[in-house]
Amino acid sequence: MDYETTAMELISYSGNARSMAFQALEKAKEGDFAEADRLLAESKKENTKAHNAQTDLLAAEASGQKIEMGILLVHAQDHLMTSMLAIELIQELIVLHRDKAGREK
Structure with missing residues (x-):
């Protein structure tokens, strides 16, 4: 397994998820x-x-493979x-905004 590639996937997908949640x-x-x-x-996908x-x-x-714990993996x-x-909190904030919008009508 290429741990650096997997770590970069974690960073990329997580970054996309966070960005979409804030959007x-x-x-x-x-x-x-x-x-x-x-x-x-x-974001959830x-x-x-x-x-x-x-x-x-x-x-x-x-399965017994040794995973080297470098800073890249920690960062990922x-x-x-x-x-x-962020997704969990933003999900709740959206509920609050939706409730507020319903009350203002």
Whole structure:
């Protein structure tokens, strides 16, 4: 397994997921909830790709392969965890914006 490639996949997919989640939040703030929902769904798809890359690493280690823990892999894990947290929080913020918009009508 090429750990550097997997780490770069984690960084790329996680970065995409985080970016799309924040774009979804911006759309919710504008009142465009259909686009916010679409972007959040795309964000979750990218996050799943990142999670799958992480699972590949876990499976490789579980099968006995030695995984060298370098700064690149630590950085990749950091990206994954922050994107996961961002998605969860932004999902809740979108609910609040949607509720607020409903009350203002």
